[in-house]
Amino acid sequence: MSSEIDSSTLLSRASQLIDLARKAGADAADAVVVRSRSQSVSVRLGKIEGTESSESDDFSLRVFIGKRVASVSANPGFDLKALAERAVAMAKVSPEDPFACLADEASLSKSYPDLQLLDTTEVSSEMLREAALAAETAALAVKGVTNSSGAGASAGMGGLVLATSHGFAGSYMASRFGHSVSVIAGEGTGMERDYDFDSRLYYAELDEPAEIGRRAGERVVKRINPRQVPTGKDVTVIFDPRVARGFVGHIAGAINGAAVARKSSFLRDRMGQQVLKSGLSISDDPLIVRGPASRPFDGEGVSGERLVMIEDGVLKHWFLSTSTARELGLETNGRGVRGGTSVSPSSSNLALEPGDISPEELIRSVGNGFYVTELIGHGVNMITGEYSRGATGFWIENGELTFPVSEVTIASNLKEMFMRLTPANDIDRKFGVAAPTFAIEGMTLAGR
Numbered sequence: 001m002s003s004e005i006d007s008s009t010l011l012s013r014a015s016q017l018i019d020l021a022r023k024a025g026a027d028a029a030d031a032v033v034v035r036s037r038s039q040s041v042s043v044r045l046g047k048i049e050g051t052e053s054s055e056s057d058d059f060s061l062r063v064f065i066g067k068r069v070a071s072v073s074a075n076p077g078f079d080l081k082a083l084a085e086r087a088v089a090m091a092k093v094s095p096e097d098p099f100a101c102l103a104d105e106a107s108l109s110k111s112y113p114d115l116q117l118l119d120t121t122e123v124s125s126e127m128l129r130e131a132a133l134a135a136e137t138a139a140l141a142v143k144g145v146t147n148s149s150g151a152g153a154s155a156g157m158g159g160l161v162l163a164t165s166h167g168f169a170g171s172y173m174a175s176r177f178g179h180s181v182s183v184i185a186g187e188g189t190g191m192e193r194d195y196d197f198d199s200r201l202y203y204a205e206l207d208e209p210a211e212i213g214r215r216a217g218e219r220v221v222k223r224i225n226p227r228q229v230p231t232g233k234d235v236t237v238i239f240d241p242r243v244a245r246g247f248v249g250h251i252a253g254a255i256n257g258a259a260v261a262r263k264s265s266f267l268r269d270r271m272g273q274q275v276l277k278s279g280l281s282i283s284d285d286p287l288i289v290r291g292p293a294s295r296p297f298d299g300e301g302v303s304g305e306r307l308v309m310i311e312d313g314v315l316k317h318w319f320l321s322t323s324t325a326r327e328l329g330l331e332t333n334g335r336g337v338r339g340g341t342s343v344s345p346s347s348s349n350l351a352l353e354p355g356d357i358s359p360e361e362l363i364r365s366v367g368n369g370f371y372v373t374e375l376i377g378h379g380v381n382m383i384t385g386e387y388s389r390g391a392t393g394f395w396i397e398n399g400e401l402t403f404p405v406s407e408v409t410i411a412s413n414l415k416e417m418f419m420r421l422t423p424a425n426d427i428d429r430k431f432g433v434a435a436p437t438f439a440i441e442g443m444t445l446a447g448r
Helices: 009-025 080-090 125-140 209-222 240-256 255-261 321-325 359-366 415-419
Strands: 030-044 047-063 068-074 146-166 171-184 191-201 230-240 283-284 307-313 336-339 343-345 350-352 368-375 385-396 400-413 420-425 438-446
Touching: 009 047, 009 146, 009 171, 030 125, 047 080, 047 125, 068 080, 068 343, 080 209, 125 146, 125 209, 125 240, 171 209, 191 209, 191 230, 191 368, 230 240, 240 350, 240 368, 240 415, 255 343, 255 368, 307 368, 307 415, 368 420, 385 415, 385 420, 400 415, 400 420, 415 438
Parallel strands: 230 368
Antiparallel strands: 030 047, 030 146, 047 068, 146 171, 171 191, 230 438, 283 307, 283 350, 336 343, 368 385, 385 400, 400 438, 420 438
16 A cells, blocks of 8 residues: 555656656656556445456656647656657647646745545455445335445545646645445336435545435435426526535536636626625635545645635636636636646635525425426536526425426526525535535426
């Protein structure tokens, strides 16, 4: 385990790669190694369906010659000198990119905190198998569950090794453990499917497999014999936290600097203006100790800080990497993330901050409406904000969840939805995108 965690050899190799690129003619360069170690077991109906184990150290070198840039990737064992020369040769014939560059030296992290992202607990394949079987057994034991789609358990770690030609050298690793199960209730055309899962940085903090299985079973049984409901034009829709997190992802996409630069965000002209209902805030913090999406520095060597992206409903920041910030005439805020050979802005620990009332109080306040537990399709236009998704869930009648509902569509515009959003207080911050239950008034529901 210690040899897998120790990144000093990879960091030395990355630094050598940069030196060779400079000797080959690069004005500047950075080298990154994306590390990955994982193992998983999947089972179905008590039998092992698959076991997987993988590990990789993927190198990428990015070189700059004037305003020209090129990137190349390789696996371990490659010839350092040949890779560096190839990257420089590619850069010489690449078109100019006025915004591509390394992060400014002044913005680089000189030191960074230990965020306690790595749990070195050894998890055997036998432990994974037992966890997956326990989750499935508990789910199948719930009355009304008729079949299994399978269960799984996984353990792994991943991390980043980064070196730049202007002096940054750093690395970090983060662990990840998970349990999941998916089951079926009902028969024939009346079958329904649902799931539950848990994912944590620390193995000891995972929910018990049997608890995950029980929740999945109870969820799916409640969905049996769904109905359609009449079409309505002024329906209050409540989003369960599982779908609320995806909705907050739409907000993150709309305030991503790359989308703003491409003019593909419906919020591109709204900086400094109110975009959420007053009182609502969205925060992003990469430096939370044991945070699910924490990182001591970003993919360019810049340490981000906690930002309130939207404060009291007012848009305050974009997610920015160095090149995106330059394109917008701004400075990076440490949100650059490596994706292959490129760097693009992204959130870290993102949260729609909770309100003051419980989910039960929120449901009671609605009277009649629709509680959504699952969304289907991709009917979201991030340029215009138009929103239309297939949905399943439960009808709210006299402030109580009643019968299951399926085969309906909910629709509105994200601009209007943001201004009509009321959050509950039940936020769970164990996910990289966190959101409480929330209600949105005035949506159109297309049913029968």
